[in-house]
Amino acid sequence: MKTKLKNVIKNNFIYIIMIIAIIAGGVVVSLKGFEYSIENMDHQRLEIILDTPYNEEEMDDIINQATNDRYILRTSSLFKTIVAIDSKEFTDEEINNILNKINEKYGTDYSIKNLKLSEIIEKYNLSDIENMEDKEIEDAISKIKEEYNLDYTKEELADTESMKVDLTKIKGISILDTLKKFFVPTVVAVVLILLFIELRALKFDKLIFIKDLVKLLITELFLVAVVAIIRIPLSSLVVTTIVTVGIAELLAFNIQNEKIIKRNKEKEENE
Amino acid sequence: MKKDKSTKILWMILLVLIIVLIAAVSFVGILRRNLNSWENILPDYELSRELDKMRVLTFSVDDSTEPVEETDEEVTDETTTEVNQTVSDDEEISENTEDSSEETETEEEAAEVPVNPAEVLTNTNYDKVKEIIEKRLAKAEINDSEIVVDYETGDINIYVPFNDQANTVADYVTAAGDIQLVDTETQEVLISRDMISSVQSYSMINPDISDSETTSGGSLEYGLQINFTNDGVNKLGEISKTYIDVIDEDGESDPKTLDVQLDGQTVYTTYFDPKGDYQYLTIPVYTNVSESQRELYESSIRIYETNINSGLLPIKYVANYTTYLENDTNKLALNILIIASIAILAIMSIYMIIRYKGKGLLGVISQIGYVALFLLLVRFAKEPLTLFALVSIAVVSILNYVFINKLIKKDSKTTYAQSLVNFALKIMPIIICAIVFVFATSIELKSVGVVLFWGLLALVPYNLIFTDNLFNMQNDIKKIGGKK
Numbered sequence: 017m018k019t020k021l022k023n024v025i026k027n028n029f030i031y032i033i034m035i036i037a038i039i040a041g042g043v044v045v046s047l048k049g050f051e052y053s054i055e056n057m058d059h060q061r062l063e064i065i066l067d068t069p070y071n072e073e074e075m076d077d078i079i080n081q082a083t084n085d086r087y088i089l090r091t092s093s094l095f096k097t098i099v100a101i102d103s104k105e106f107t108d109e110e111i112n113n114i115l116n117k118i119n120e121k122y123g124t125d126y127s128i129k130n131l132k133l134s135e136i137i138e139k140y141n142l143s144d145i146e147n148m149e150d151k152e153i154e155d156a157i158s159k160i161k162e163e164y165n166l167d168y169t170k171e172e173l174a175d176t177e178s179m180k181v182d183l184t185k186i187k188g189i190s191i192l193d194t195l196k197k198f199f200v201p202t203v204v205a206v207v208l209i210l211l212f213i214e215l216r217a218l219k220f221d222k223l224i225f226i227k228d229l230v231k232l233l234i235t236e237l238f239l240v241a242v243v244a245i246i247r248i249p250l251s252s253l254v255v256t257t258i259v260t261v262g263i264a265e266l267l268a269f270n271i272q273n274e275k276i277i278k279r280n281k282e283k284e285e286n287e
Numbered sequence: 288m289k290k291d292k293s294t295k296i297l298w299m300i301l302l303v304l305i306i307v308l309i310a311a312v313s314f315v316g317i318l319r320r321n322l323n324s325w326e327n328i329l330p331d332y333e334l335s336r337e338l339d340k341m342r343v344l345t346f347s348v349d350d351s352t353e354p355v356e357e358t359d360e361e362v363t364d365e366t367t368t369e370v371n372q373t374v375s376d377d378e379e380i381s382e383n384t385e386d387s388s389e390e391t392e393t394e395e396e397a398a399e400v401p402v403n404p405a406e407v408l409t410n411t412n413y414d415k416v417k418e419i420i421e422k423r424l425a426k427a428e429i430n431d432s433e434i435v436v437d438y439e440t441g442d443i444n445i446y447v448p449f450n451d452q453a454n455t456v457a458d459y460v461t462a463a464g465d466i467q468l469v470d471t472e473t474q475e476v477l478i479s480r481d482m483i484s485s486v487q488s489y490s491m492i493n494p495d496i497s498d499s500e501t502t503s504g505g506s507l508e509y510g511l512q513i514n515f516t517n518d519g520v521n522k523l524g525e526i527s528k529t530y531i532d533v534i535d536e537d538g539e540s541d542p543k544t545l546d547v548q549l550d551g552q553t554v555y556t557t558y559f560d561p562k563g564d565y566q567y568l569t570i571p572v573y574t575n576v577s578e579s580q581r582e583l584y585e586s587s588i589r590i591y592e593t594n595i596n597s598g599l600l601p602i603k604y605v606a607n608y609t610t611y612l613e614n615d616t617n618k619l620a621l622n623i624l625i626i627a628s629i630a631i632l633a634i635m636s637i638y639m640i641i642r643y644k645g646k647g648l649l650g651v652i653s654q655i656g657y658v659a660l661f662l663l664l665v666r667f668a669k670e671p672l673t674l675f676a677l678v679s680i681a682v683v684s685i686l687n688y689v690f691i692n693k694l695i696k697k698d699s700k701t702t703y704a705q706s707l708v709n710f711a712l713k714i715m716p717i718i719i720c721a722i723v724f725v726f727a728t729s730i731e732l733k734s735v736g737v738v739l740f741w742g743l744l745a746l747v748p749y750n751l752i753f754t755d756n757l758f759n760m761q762n763d764i765k766k767i768g769g770k771k
Contacts, residue, residue, distance in 0.1 A: 090613060205723040209716045256735075
């Protein structure tokens with residue numbers, strides 16, 4: 017009895033490890049959920065207008081040095097003069113780092129003051145600053161200093177041309193939408209493949225459909241658990257990878273099955 | 288014998304030259320002089336929006352107001368005044384109506400209601416809007432789009448590839464997709480949208496326009512055929528007996544007409560022949576269209592058709608702004624992927640030459656030709672390529688490499704068909720995926736499906752014509768050499 021159990025464990029060792037990982041993944045998901053890619057969660061976009069076109073590799077280096085967070089580098093002008101950096105959330109320090117490095121490289125003179133200008137003008141009704149009284153402006157400047165810890169002059173507040181840095185909130189693409197679009201074609205493909213394997217193996221293994229399906233489900237759930245445990249950001253790319261691994265596994269099952277069929281055929285011929 | 292050998296060698300050279308030609312066409316292109324530069328006349332590879340340029344169109348919930356629609360008979364507006372004047376000959380009533388009309392005009396100016404009342408701005412309706420827009424974009428073949436709804440504000444962001452089709456997206460979002468038949472005078476709804484099952488666009492050359500008019504204006508007509516539900520057909524039967532031509536006391540024609548309204552705009556006014564048996568209605572929307580305007584009106588009528596057939600938007604949206612975006616991060620990843628794929632194929636090719644010598648070299652030449660042909664097919668397939676579709680190109684190329692290996696190793700008794708069947712049985716999961724994914728709605732899966740499908744389809748005849756023949760000829764040459 018003991019030896020039988022040992023054999024079962026030995027033969028299915030890898031699946032046992034996978035099941036343990038799945039349980040661990042389930043715990044992680046219930047406690048912390050999944051980590052999502054920037055595109056698949058609500059994030060921020062920092063847009064900086066440059067006077068000259070930039071080189072994407074150089075810009076990637078600059079952003080890489082200035083921030084520790086994940087980011088997506090984008091261009092938001094046809095002539096590559098506006099760079100857009102998507103990240104989960106930018107801290108003032110990160111923005112300062114990015115702007116300083118861009119100033120160094122491209123000779124601009126941007127600071128966090130440029131970024132906050134539009135927000136401040138809207139908040140303190142400073143759009144008509146030229147026609148405001150000095151007292152009102154001074155009051156606004158001191159309030160700005162108090163709240164934002166930033167020193168503005170009247171000229172700086174009036175210079176709306178300097179609003180060349182912008183930070184906006186971007187709504188994430190729902191990963192559920194991707195999963196919904198994947199569901200039907202993937203299930204149809206998997207069922208057809210398993211039916212093919214079953215039909216080919218009908219003579220020697222009638223339960224191969226169920227066996228392969230269980231193995232496939234364990235592998236897929238294991239991959240999902242790995243994604244959850246090691247906090248790989250969930251994206252359509254990850255979903256496609258998981259589907260691809262599943263299909264590769266089915267391909268392996270099929271090749272193995274065809275080998276058995278060939279062997280059996282040769283055996284029959286020899287007999 | 289010597290002649291035989293020479294013929295075989297010549298055939299081999301010919302096949303290799305054809306492969307070189309395919310490779311040159313695929314990798315370099317077919318160039319044509321265009322002003323001061325050379326232009327490749329082959330279609331470009333289409334990359335998905337995440338690997339290429341894209342546009343993000345932002346739409347907001349319409350927060351404007353509109354005058355209250357008065358349905359109560361007691362409250363008058365200009366239309367009801369006219370009706371009352373027609374139905375009554377009593378001057379006093381008519382005067383009273385005019386007075387009350389003046390009084391209510393000022394009230395009407397003040398009585399405004401939101402275009403989108405608060406009760407329609409629900410998550411269920413936002414989901415419905417998203418579903419309907421998805422349907423519309425799919426019908427309009429605006430593929431590779433992604434719709435993101437902000438459930439707090441109702442704003443919609445639509446990500447689409449940067450091409451001409453992006454310009455039409457707003458037409459599918461800002462139009463409600465409503466259609467109804469109303470009484471021309473009273474504006475009473477005779478047949479509402481729920482009695483209309485579908486519409487079908489048509490185009491025709493108007494036979495009533497003479498040749499001389501054709502040259503000045505145009506004889507093309509674009510319209511819609513309205514199909515009704517059973518209730519709609521019954522109602523149409525009813526109204527076709529009342530909305531007819533009437534001859535007044537002076538013997539002049541004074542028909543009772545109805546309007547066909549698309550999104551509140553009257554596009555056609557008509558009446559019926561009382562003897563007619565109407566199952567559907569054909570309404571011309573654009574008439575006297577000239578050849579130069581054809582594209583514009585053709586597109587417009589298709590937009591009406593798509594919008595109406597996809598369902599009525601429960602919330603009215605307005606176009607807000609458009610953003611241009613290009614993903615630099617993915618472009619950098621793409622470069623790495625291309626370099627890695629070329630490196631892998633190069634290593635595999637070197638291995639094949641070292642292992643199989645002469646046959647290996649022929650195999651590599653054949654493999655290069657296959658990749659070239661496959662890439663040509665990918666260009667012509669015009670399916671936007673995602674990162675995974677590019678990986679699939681590498682996968683199919685590797686499958687072809689494996690198949691060439693099998694052909695190198697096959698003995699003289701095994702036919703090409705047998706080798707192919709054995710190979711196909713082994714890679715059946717990939718064949719099934721190729722066929723199923725071609726029909727997927729997800730751009731990621733569809734792109735992979737299209738690439739796999741064309742790759743596998745090209746593999747069969749290509750290897751029969753080139754690879755197998757090259758190997759057979761080489762075997763024959765060896766045999767002839769051996770006998771000698």
